[in-house]
Amino acid sequence: MDMVVKEKAKSILDQYKYKPGPDKESTHYCPGCGHGNVHKMIGEAVDELGVAERAVLMSPVGCSVFAYYYFNMGHIQVAHGRAPAAATGVKRSQPHAIVMSYQGDGDLAAIGGNNILQAANRGENMTVFFINNAIYGMTGGQMAPTTLLGQRTSTTPRGRTRANEGFPIRVCELLASLEAPVYLERVALIDPKTTAKARKAIKKAIQMQVEGRGFSLVEILSPCPTGWKLSPVDSREWIAKNMLPVFPLGVYRDRSKEELPPNEEPKIETVAEALGIETGETATIRKSSAPLPETVRMKVAGFGGQGILFLGEVLAEAGMQAGHRVTWLPSYGPEMRGGTANCHVVISAERIGSPTVTLPNVLVAMNRPSYERFVDDVVDNGMLLYDSSLIEGVPVPERLRSYAIPATQIADSIGNTRVANVVMLGAYLGITGIFTREQALKALRLHIRRPQLLELNEKALDAGMKAASPKK
Ligand SMILES: Cc1ncc(C[n+]2csc(CCOP(=O)(O)OP(=O)(O)O)c2C)c(N)n1
Numbered sequence: 001m002d003m004v005v006k007e008k009a010k011s012i013l014d015q016y017k018y019k020p021g022p023d024k025e026s027t028h029y030c031p032g033c034g035h036g037n038v039h040k041m042i043g044e045a046v047d048e049l050g051v052a053e054r055a056v057l058m059s060p061v062g063c064s065v066f067a068y069y070y071f072n073m074g075h076i077q078v079a080h081g082r083a084p085a086a087a088t089g090v091k092r093s094q095p096h097a098i099v100m101s102y103q104g105d106g107d108l109a110a111i112g113g114n115n116i117l118q119a120a121n122r123g124e125n126m127t128v129f130f131i132n133n134a135i136y137g138m139t140g141g142q143m144a145p146t147t148l149l150g151q152r153t154s155t156t157p158r159g160r161t162r163a164n165e166g167f168p169i170r171v172c173e174l175l176a177s178l179e180a181p182v183y184l185e186r187v188a189l190i191d192p193k194t195t196a197k198a199r200k201a202i203k204k205a206i207q208m209q210v211e212g213r214g215f216s217l218v219e220i221l222s223p224c225p226t227g228w229k230l231s232p233v234d235s236r237e238w239i240a241k242n243m244l245p246v247f248p249l250g251v252y253r254d255r256s257k258e259e260l261p262p263n264e265e266p267k268i269e270t271v272a273e274a275l276g277i278e279t280g281e282t283a284t285i286r287k288s289s290a291p292l293p294e295t296v297r298m299k300v301a302g303f304g305g306q307g308i309l310f311l312g313e314v315l316a317e318a319g320m321q322a323g324h325r326v327t328w329l330p331s332y333g334p335e336m337r338g339g340t341a342n343c344h345v346v347i348s349a350e351r352i353g354s355p356t357v358t359l360p361n362v363l364v365a366m367n368r369p370s371y372e373r374f375v376d377d378v379v380d381n382g383m384l385l386y387d388s389s390l391i392e393g394v395p396v397p398e399r400l401r402s403y404a405i406p407a408t409q410i411a412d413s414i415g416n417t418r419v420a421n422v423v424m425l426g427a428y429l430g431i432t433g434i435f436t437r438e439q440a441l442k443a444l445r446l447h448i449r450r451p452q453l454l455e456l457n458e459k460a461l462d463a464g465m466k467a468a469s470p471k472k
Helices: 034-049 063-069 083-093 105-111 113-122 171-175 192-210 232-243 271-275 308-321 368-377 407-413 417-432 437-447 451-467
Strands: 055-059 074-077 098-104 127-132 183-188 216-221 250-254 296-303 325-331 340-348 362-365 383-387 401-405
Touching: 034 063, 034 098, 034 127, 034 192, 055 063, 055 083, 063 074, 063 098, 083 098, 083 113, 098 105, 098 192, 105 113, 105 127, 105 171, 113 171, 127 192, 171 183, 171 216, 171 250, 183 192, 183 232, 192 216, 296 308, 296 368, 308 325, 308 340, 308 417, 308 437, 340 368, 362 368, 362 417, 383 417, 401 417, 407 417, 407 451, 417 437, 417 451, 437 451
Parallel strands: 055 074, 055 098, 098 127, 127 216, 183 216, 296 362, 362 383, 383 401
Antiparallel strands: 183 250, 296 340, 325 340
């Protein structure tokens, strides 16, 4: 007699060793919650398809925020509603990865509504599991976009009304109005039959990605006994009775049998291409041509209109021209001209994990408020470059390597205050030499739209290099 052995999926951890506290056996989910069922089905499908080694699950903000305690696969915990964007980044940079976003109805259809719409519309080759429990479970049962008319929640204590809160949003139907998605199905966790269908759909949605077909989403009507104030058994009946009429089960799109579309890889432009500049050279990454003793984590700060974001961009571009790896992340304040502006630049010999710089080892401060705001964040022995024409009489910490550059004054003397930022670029180059003058000039050429300004900028660069002399 054949024996069927059922064992826990390898893609689900045997013991939840990352979970805090002594209990490493049970999950944090309430009794009767659907999240555990869906986790199990995802784990089994990943095992069966043999993709555990390259699977990356994006867990959301919501009850399943701790999904990483349970899965034995790659994992990224993302900001509320942003799983489709993060998944896009992972998939495009690592096309071999099997990327799954796992999202509640608050996460996917409220705060992340546009994220999912755009990812679906772009036809990202990813798999989305959408857990529709008609409520914000984690925060105590507020109304979600999928809350039913008449349903009582903590924010609709007399029941949702069409006049006040509008109609429930049907995500499968909405996405089915788009061209790109290849597989959309709504399933439910009601009884063994519907659960078996859910299991099949979950596997199929991952399979579609493995085959490179494009965007798939499975919506799972899932019980929330705590949020609904019902027993686990009654919750399943509640889905059948109340949710099914509003959210009919079924397949809303299935292109699993169609011939695969021709491979249209998204084209990644160089800056020059994006700006339509003819350089005659390609911006491919070469081997580093200039020394880089340590990863540069830089914050460039000043006021709007000083060309702070531009300076950051050109620094990053020059670093790239020198063959380093770089990131540039602008930080936009609510104001434009006259307000504060800052950006983060990382220049590294290694791959860069995060473009965010919270504890810089280089601060370029172009005005006093920025100096005061960021100087204490600079790590010990970090480098401080400040525009001493605008920042006077400030206490300069002994623990930093400080360079006072009268950038605005120098810029003035060569004919235009506005090139103070490029004077600072020259000063940084003069002090560190982590890229060459030619590389800085090329970066400027790539980022300056009006060629007639190039000469002035070259002058500013040279003046900055000359001015770079250590204060102490
Ligand atoms: C930016 C942001 N806004 C709001 C919150 C508060 N918050 C945490 S979970 C949640 C709703 C989760 O509901 P849902 O996505 O339906 O998942 P469930 O908890 O039901 O599984 C909200 C609004 C947050 N953490 N971050």
